[in-house]
Amino acid sequence: MSFVVRYLDRKGFEFKKNLNIGIVPLYNSMKKMFTPQNTDIVSVIFSKDRAMQLDAFLASYFEQVANYGVVKVLYHVSDERHNRSYEDLKLLYRNLPVEFIREKSFRNDLIKVLENTSCGRIMFYVDDMLFTTGVDYNWFKNIDPLKEILSLTRGKDLTHSTVLAKDLLVPQLTPASDQLLRFKWNEITEFSDWTYPIGVSGYMFSTTEMLAMIKSIDFKAPNSLEANLQVFLPYFSNRDGLCMEYIAAPCIHSNITQTEGYNHVLGHFSTDDLLALWNEKKRINYTAFFGLKGLEAQTKKYDFISRKEFE
Numbered sequence: 001m002s003f004v005v006r007y008l009d010r011k012g013f014e015f016k017k018n019l020n021i022g023i024v025p026l027y028n029s030m031k032k033m034f035t036p037q038n039t040d041i042v043s044v045i046f047s048k049d050r051a052m053q054l055d056a057f058l059a060s061y062f063e064q065v066a067n068y069g070v071v072k073v074l075y076h077v078s079d080e081r082h083n084r085s086y087e088d089l090k091l092l093y094r095n096l097p098v099e100f101i102r103e104k105s106f107r108n109d110l111i112k113v114l115e116n117t118s119c120g121r122i123m124f125y126v127d128d129m130l131f132t133t134g135v136d137y138n139w140f141k142n143i144d145p146l147k148e149i150l151s152l153t154r155g156k157d158l159t160h161s162t163v164l165a166k167d168l169l170v171p172q173l174t175p176a177s178d179q180l181l182r183f184k185w186n187e188i189t190e191f192s193d194w195t196y197p198i199g200v201s202g203y204m205f206s207t208t209e210m211l212a213m214i215k216s217i218d219f220k221a222p223n224s225l226e227a228n229l230q231v232f233l234p235y236f237s238n239r240d241g242l243c244m245e246y247i248a249a250p251c252i253h254s255n256i257t258q259t260e261g262y263n264h265v266l267g268h269f270s271t272d273d274l275l276a277l278w279n280e281k282k283r284i285n286y287t288a289f290f291g292l293k294g295l296e297a298q299t300k301k302y303d304f305i306s307r308k309e310f311e
Helices: 024-034 051-064 080-092 106-116 207-215 222-235 271-279 294-299
Strands: 002-008 014-020 041-048 071-076 098-102 121-126 148-151 180-184 203-206 240-244 282-284 304-306
Touching: 024 207, 041 051, 041 106, 051 071, 051 080, 051 271, 051 282, 071 106, 080 098, 080 271, 106 207, 106 222, 121 207, 203 207, 207 222, 271 282
Parallel strands: 041 071, 041 121, 071 098, 148 240
Antiparallel strands: 002 014, 121 203, 148 203, 180 240, 282 304
């Protein structure tokens, strides 16, 4: 029996690989070893040369997320200019539970983060996300990540994919709790955001399961991490999906720094544009995104305010 893994390559075309899934029953019988030992959540954020956008994410996170836990930022800088911008961030968030880890070897650094945390669950984020609505991490404590995959980038307003540049069919959404909706990752037959249960943009997993997975694959940056994790898709496609009614933490597609794959983005600002504005003591007006839904949030152009009063 084979399984088709799909993701976008650097040219924007769909790449397909047939995988043998004869070992799926064996994996399912063994995965009890990945059961989280507690309900604590560590949030891991990937960032590259985007202090300005990371600031917007962190500011919205600490304003919109209740009962948050420790935050780990794994960041890469291309030169000293960008390094100074992250040093600014360290000062700005020095009184909040954020640990900044400058990347030396992305794979080794990430493994170390997961090995050293006592949290039973891990939430992955990327730096061009931000929270547009209130979230309480206590809502997620009853989730079994070995049976259910939470994604904060899904919601009934996810009707268009900016990555695939097409409208999307939305699966049936049914109440899972007062705050969460349940859906099936395998309900829709065409490849889309709604059939993609393993990602690094607002997904929650068992820490021990994710650690075992990343130790068994090669990758050098967030994009190749996400792409190569798709080899485990047969073990995840039958798990339930969970989301909030509306997208809680959309990706804002105003610039791009990754070099491993193709992405349809708006390109309002270059990395240098944002760095120059940051050096002028500006920050993204992240509160302007609060309450926005779906595509409106994802495609909204940044505007900027002074950050001097926050320093």
